[in-house]
Amino acid sequence: MRKPFVAGNWKMNTDGHTGTNLAEAIASATVEVAGQSVDVAVCPPFVYLQAVAGVLSASHIALGAQDVYIESKGAFTGEIGASMLKDVGCAYVLCGHSERRHVIGEPDELINKKVAAAISGGLLPILCVGELIEERQASRTEEVVTRQMKNGLAGLSAEKVSAVTIAYEPVWAIGTGLTATPQQAQQMHALVRKLLAQTYDGQLAEGIRILYGGSVKPGSAADLMRQKDIDGLLVGGASLNADDFVAIIKAAV
Ligand code: 13P
Numbered sequence: 001m002r003k004p005f006v007a008g009n010w011k012m013n014t015d016g017h018t019g020t021n022l023a024e025a026i027a028s029a030t031v032e033v034a035g036q037s038v039d040v041a042v043c044p045p046f047v048y049l050q051a052v053a054g055v056l057s058a059s060h061i062a063l064g065a066q067d068v069y070i071e072s073k074g075a076f077t078g079e080i081g082a083s084m085l086k087d088v089g090c091a092y093v094l095c096g097h098s099e100r101r102h103v104i105g106e107p108d109e110l111i112n113k114k115v116a117a118a119i120s121g122g123l124l125p126i127l128c129v130g131e132l133i134e135e136r137q138a139s140r141t142e143e144v145v146t147r148q149m150k151n152g153l154a155g156l157s158a159e160k161v162s163a164v165t166i167a168y169e170p171v172w173a174i175g176t177g178l179t180a181t182p183q184q185a186q187q188m189h190a191l192v193r194k195l196l197a198q199t200y201d202g203q204l205a206e207g208i209r210i211l212y213g214g215s216v217k218p219g220s221a222a223d224l225m226r227q228k229d230i231d232g233l234l235v236g237g238a239s240l241n242a243d244d245f246v247a248i249i250k251a252a253v
Helices: 016-029 046-056 082-087 098-104 108-120 133-137 141-152 182-199 202-207 218-225 242-252
Strands: 005-009 039-043 062-065 090-095 124-129 165-168 210-213 232-235
Touching (some): 016 039, 016 046, 039 090, 082 090, 108 124, 141 182, 182 202, 182 210, 182 218, 218 242
Parallel strands (some): 062 090, 210 232
């Protein structure tokens, strides 16, 4: 009942030319599945959103941004608001990606405001959660993800939370070539769904998509997708190669 969802996070990669070429190649190779048997989104850097939107306008691939500011407009030099992202064609936005948490230093409280701002602005947030390797080694994985979920969704009504997608991305698996095993990922996805059921209700929890991210490759996608609570994939490095990303999309159908 949950349609699979594969999103590509381009991070700070591509340029205008390679980004539009990449989007075009993905769109033309997924005409028969995108938006039908699998939802697909790409998240280019802000400055290429509009160009990529142009390429994707005739496709069923959605556009996402990698971040959003907590206010809708005003004197916030360098920031981008939800209405601007809507204006250039975004449907989704990543909130609390591990690189924003751990490289830029975003705390849970700021991420929570970003999720709320995204929903108020008509975007569908993808809230990213996941533990550091030290936290896993100290058996704190569940505690960390529980905290990130609770704080990230704090104060949001069930109706608002139904607009959210969760991405479980263990930080130690991002960009390292170390994928969580399907069993490790499933265990955390089940925890995320249980938390949603406890905080809201079982029906809402069953309807929310939970993506796995962290070194997903064409060879690992199908096994991950076979897990009961893995509803899709958030792909970094492999989403920059059209053949690899298309293979991942097809493995998720
Ligand atoms: P990689 O697929 O490169 O590990 O990145 C995952 C990620 O951070 C997606 O948001």
